[in-house]
Amino acid sequence: MRIDGGGGLVDHAPFCQAGAGEGNLAALVWLDPKESHMNKALDAHALDQAFRTARTFPHYSARPVADETLRELYELAKWGPTALNSQPARFVFLRTPEAKVRLVPSLMEGNVAKVQSAPVTVIVATDTRFFDRLPTLFPAYDARPEFLADQALADGTRFRNGCLQGGYLIVAARMLGLDCGPMSGFDPAKVDAEFFPDGAWKSNFLVNLGYGDPASTFPRGPRLELEVATQFL
Numbered sequence: 001m002r003i004d005g006g007g008g009l010v011d012h013a014p015f016c017q018a019g020a021g022e023g024n025l026a027a028l029v030w031l032d033p034k035e036s037h038m039n040k041a042l043d044a045h046a047l048d049q050a051f052r053t054a055r056t057f058p059h060y061s062a063r064p065v066a067d068e069t070l071r072e073l074y075e076l077a078k079w080g081p082t083a084l085n086s087q088p089a090r091f092v093f094l095r096t097p098e099a100k101v102r103l104v105p106s107l108m109e110g111n112v113a114k115v116q117s118a119p120v121t122v123i124v125a126t127d128t129r130f131f132d133r134l135p136t137l138f139p140a141y142d143a144r145p146e147f148l149a150d151q152a153l154a155d156g157t158r159f160r161n162g163c164l165q166g167g168y169l170i171v172a173a174r175m176l177g178l179d180c181g182p183m184s185g186f187d188p189a190k191v192d193a194e195f196f197p198d199g200a201w202k203s204n205f206l207v208n209l210g211y212g213d214p215a216s217t218f219p220r221g222p223r224l225e226l227e228v229a230t231q232f233l
């Protein structure tokens with residue numbers, strides 16, 4: 001790592017982290033690239049909460065979700081990997097009755113009560129101009145012209161990585177003790193007209209967030225057997 005005259009980090013930044021007191025060089029913690037890969041499997045409780053016992057909740061308790069928790073959620077989920085570090089997902093947190101009522105006309109009938117029950121509904125969207133930020137997000141080379149020249153590449157990259165980031169959001173929420181209810185039963189054109197009238201962002205799916213009512217879950221659906229869903233070559 002080099003440190004420029006102004007005290008900024010100018011390369012190999014992934015291998016260092018600012019500790020308490022950002023900007024304070026003394027607080028920089030060096031991470032050896034080898035040591036950073038010596039992670040251990042998380043304990044069974046963590047795996048249960050994130051995956052094995054996590055459920056999709058149609059209804060939620062009245063316990064609110066603080067804006068600070070939503071900020072914490074983004075700050076965790078943002079670290080999930082995306083192609084060229086492109087991060088095309090955008091997240092709109094609807095956490096007031098006034099905001100949620102704007103969503104209702106776009107919903108499939110069966111999803112209305114679920115949105116009304118959840119303290120927060122997230123519109124997981126993508127930014128059609130995500131590539132404009134690539135020079136900053138992925139400075140290794142300028143990939144922006146490739147996306148400007150190829151709409152199919154831009155759309156595919158945006159959708160693939162936007163879906164991944166929505167998935168990261170769900171798992172991050174569970175790791176923070178929140179419950180989720182993802183939903184695609186809505187009219188994206190209506191959501192886009194209501195929330196993104198300039199056309200720059202496009203809705204992908206919705207995620208209800210809150211503290212789930214365990215009595216509201218459906219019987220757990222089976223997951224595919226390993227032999228069906230995998231190949232080992």
Ligand SMILES: Cc1cc2nc3c(=O)[nH]c(=O)nc-3n(C[C@H](O)[C@H](O)[C@H](O)COP(=O)(O)O)c2cc1C
Binds near residue numbers: 054056183184217
């Ligand atoms: C992308 C996506 C879209 C979904 N759309 C809806 C929906 O519109 N309405 C609904 O009630 N559930 C919806 N679900 C919930 C799924 O049916 C549920 O997550 C799945 O059956 C697994 O349930 P479990 O987590 O309780 O095992 C959706 C889930 C995902 C991931």
